[in-house]
Amino acid sequence: xxxxxxFPQLEPEFLLVIKRAIDGSLRNLTRVYGDSIENFFYPLQxxxxxxxxxxxxxxxxxxxxxxxxIAWIAARKWxxxxxxxGTLIAIGLLGLWQDAMKTISLVFAATVFSIAIGMPLxxxxxxxxxxxxxxxxVLDVMQTMPPFVYLIPVVMLLGIGRVPGFIAxxxxxxxxxxxxxxxxxxxxxxxxxxxADAYGCSRGQKxxxxxxxxxxxxxxxxxxxxxxxxxxxxxxxxxxxxxxxGLNVLQAIANQYFTQGILNGFAIVGIAIIFDRISQAxxxxxxxxxxxxxx
Amino acid sequence: xNRNDASIEIRDLYKIFGRSPERYIESVREGLSxxxxxxxxxxxxxLNNINISMSAGKIQVVMGxxxxxxxxxxxxxxxxIEPTSGSIIIDGRNIIEMSELELREFRxxxxxxxxxxxxxxxxxxxxxxxxxxxxxxGVEAAKCRQIGMRWVDRxxxxxxxxxxxxxxxxxxxQRVGLxxxxxxxxxxxxxxxxxxxxxxxxxxxxxxxxxxxxxxxKKTIVFITHDLDxxxxxxxxxxxxxxxxxxxxxDSQNILLNPADDYIARFVKDVNRGRFIRVDAVMDxxxxxxxxxxxxxxxxxxxxxxxxxxxxxxYDMGVVTSENGQPLGVVSLRQITAALSASAEERSAxxxxxxxxxxxxxxxxxxxxxxSGAMEKLL
Numbered sequence: 001x002x003x004x005x006x007f008p009q010l011e012p013e014f015l016l017v018i019k020r021a022i023d024g025s026l027r028n029l030t031r032v033y034g035d036s037i038e039n040f041f042y043p044l045q046x047x048x049x050x051x052x053x054x055x056x057x058x059x060x061x062x063x064x065x066x067x068x069x070i071a072w073i074a075a076r077k078w079x080x081x082x083x084x085x086g087t088l089i090a091i092g093l094l095g096l097w098q099d100a101m102k103t104i105s106l107v108f109a110a111t112v113f114s115i116a117i118g119m120p121l122x123x124x125x126x127x128x129x130x131x132x133x134x135x136x137x138v139l140d141v142m143q144t145m146p147p148f149v150y151l152i153p154v155v156m157l158l159g160i161g162r163v164p165g166f167i168a169x170x171x172x173x174x175x176x177x178x179x180x181x182x183x184x185x186x187x188x189x190x191x192x193x194x195x196a197d198a199y200g201c202s203r204g205q206k207x208x209x210x211x212x213x214x215x216x217x218x219x220x221x222x223x224x225x226x227x228x229x230x231x232x233x234x235x236x237x238x239x240x241x242x243x244x245x246g247l248n249v250l251q252a253i254a255n256q257y258f259t260q261g262i263l264n265g266f267a268i269v270g271i272a273i274i275f276d277r278i279s280q281a282x283x284x285x286x287x288x289x290x291x292x293x294x295x
Numbered sequence: 296x297n298r299n300d301a302s303i304e305i306r307d308l309y310k311i312f313g314r315s316p317e318r319y320i321e322s323v324r325e326g327l328s329x330x331x332x333x334x335x336x337x338x339x340x341x342l343n344n345i346n347i348s349m350s351a352g353k354i355q356v357v358m359g360x361x362x363x364x365x366x367x368x369x370x371x372x373x374x375x376i377e378p379t380s381g382s383i384i385i386d387g388r389n390i391i392e393m394s395e396l397e398l399r400e401f402r403x404x405x406x407x408x409x410x411x412x413x414x415x416x417x418x419x420x421x422x423x424x425x426x427x428x429x430x431x432x433g434v435e436a437a438k439c440r441q442i443g444m445r446w447v448d449r450x451x452x453x454x455x456x457x458x459x460x461x462x463x464x465x466x467x468x469q470r471v472g473l474x475x476x477x478x479x480x481x482x483x484x485x486x487x488x489x490x491x492x493x494x495x496x497x498x499x500x501x502x503x504x505x506x507x508x509x510x511x512x513k514k515t516i517v518f519i520t521h522d523l524d525x526x527x528x529x530x531x532x533x534x535x536x537x538x539x540x541x542x543x544x545x546d547s548q549n550i551l552l553n554p555a556d557d558y559i560a561r562f563v564k565d566v567n568r569g570r571f572i573r574v575d576a577v578m579d580x581x582x583x584x585x586x587x588x589x590x591x592x593x594x595x596x597x598x599x600x601x602x603x604x605x606x607x608x609x610y611d612m613g614v615v616t617s618e619n620g621q622p623l624g625v626v627s628l629r630q631i632t633a634a635l636s637a638s639a640e641e642r643s644a645x646x647x648x649x650x651x652x653x654x655x656x657x658x659x660x661x662x663x664x665x666x667s668g669a670m671e672k673l674l
Binding site for chain 1: 373375399400401402403404406407408410411412413414415416417418427428430431432479485
């Protein structure tokens with residue numbers, strides 16, 4: 001009866017061989033292609049460093065002013081602008097300005113990249129519906145796989161630093177924008193699409209004149225989600241050498257510095273709220289243009 | 296674009312919805328019914344052997360209850376739905392055989408469509424909605440605006456051009472839909488239950504506007520409706536669909552006076568006949584008489600109008616005359632009353648009486664003529 005209580009498993013020796021073979025080939029891959037892969041990502045590294053330099057070396061009043069301006073353009077509400085300026089001042093007064101700027105630059109870069117890749121992917125996913133199921137599964141894996149797992153090969157190939165951190169953040173943050181772009185296009189009123197067809201729209205015309213504008217509120221929700229998930233990753237990314245607020249939190253955990261942890265934690269929350277309010281308000285403004293579109 | 300070529304010939308059109316419609320098309324041709332097809336094979340028979348020729352410059356109404364296939368039919372004309380078999384000839388070309396590119400050009404230039412729930416673009420202002428078709432066609436912006444504003448004015452929306460659709464009432468939104476279709480300057484106008492979502496008073500206004508526009512534009516209009524009053528008011532010709540098949544086609548007089556079966560008879564029962572039946576359909580054609588002093592009735596008047604005119608005069612009958620005063624026939628109050636009678640049975644009974652007892656009728660006529668002192672002139 002022993003077999004009933006012990007799940008039959010493959011021979012441990014056999015499993016060991018497989019594990020060794022995969023690990024070995026990955027190590028070989030790193031040895032052979034490591035340099036060329038690093039070279040491939042070198043431009044990305046330059047961009048990330050450049051961005052970080054711009055925000056963290058610029059005079060702080062200029063940065064505050066710029067973010068306030070962005071808030072105003074996106075939301076057209078003084079309350080949002082006041083919230084943004086207040087949060088930035090609080091972060092600065094607590095001595096976290098430099099770290100916050102590093103975090104903001106990484107999250108900004110990861111978000112822009114995710115949108116640039118994710119929206120076209122979402123559009124393609126919508127167009128080729130028969131691959132939709134496969135893509136959904138891949139996205140599910142990306143979102144649920146513990147980040148440490150895919151960090152192992154990334155670190156092996158690229159070492160530690162900004163680039164692997166950036167990649168980890170993008171993998172984690174890109175699914176919502178893909179999903180919600182697809183969803184937004186799918187939710188466009190059928191009769192409106194029929195009208196577009198009846199007036200002889202080409203596919204491109206239909207996409208740019210009808211589908212994307214009408215999907216925009218949903219896509220904005222996706223962008224918002226992407227930003228939030230990117231921010232959620234900064235602590236984990238700090239484990240592979242990304243500087244900024246996340247690294248402070250990591251140190252706080254290691255040394256049991258409660259205050260440092262909570263201050264940096266709140267700074268991350270503050271940045272999240274800034275991004276969230278700005279993108280939400282922008283989304284709402286888009287929606288107001290079309291009013292009762294979803295009645 | 297030659298408007299004269301805007302007639303639409305629909306021939307042997309079948310549409311079966313389902314996974315593999317080709318497999319059942321033969322059995323449907325041989326008479327497999329909609330119910331049997333649905334029960335045995337899980338396929339829905341959308342359109343069954345449709346043959347209609349729609350003349351250029353006329354309003355063709357397609358009528359039927361929901362599920363009768365009327366919306367499916369109109370979507371075949373610009374091929375928003377692909378048929379299972381059959382052909383649709385417009386301007387000498389079969390729409391069904393067009394390539395994707397040809398079809399796009401055809402939709403851009405030859406047809407315009409108005410939708411039941413308007414199908415407006417919610418993120419665009421009224422004027423940008425109206426010019427949508429032109430923009431798609433690649434007309435330059437200034438020209439678009441110029442044409443668009445003319446139609447915005449024409450449908451009575453001047454001053455609203457910078458509003459968004461959700462700021463307008465249903466009737467106004469459908470005016471935008473109509474302006475969008477008209478600014479496209481297509482010779483064929485497809486209207487899919489265009490007024491069904493509007494409340495009755497606004498619907499009547501919109502019908503009036505359409506008739507006014509049509510008297511000037513002379514487009515080929517295909518108008519879908521489930522409302523018989525609307526069909527009778529607008530339609531030069533009417534097709535009635537049921538379960539995807541044509542039950543009857545003809546002009547309004549034909550359908551009101553000779554319903555093809557019980558289904559249509561039930562349909563027309565509650566219609567205000569006096570408002571739709573024209574005197575020409577009821578009168579005895581002119582044989583040998585002079586108009587004399589009998590009251591003259593204009594050809595094309597409705598029974599309502601004629602009955603009123605006769606009652607106001609002191610005669611029992613009148614002479615129907617053409618536009619230039621030529622006598623076309625005579626009509627009596629008795630004939631009018633028979634035609635007005637709502638029930639088909641009563642009417643056919645009245646007709647039988649008339650046919651069976653022609654002498655009596657003649658005597659009646661004579662007596663009424665005597666009373667009017669016009670006997671020798673009439674007979």
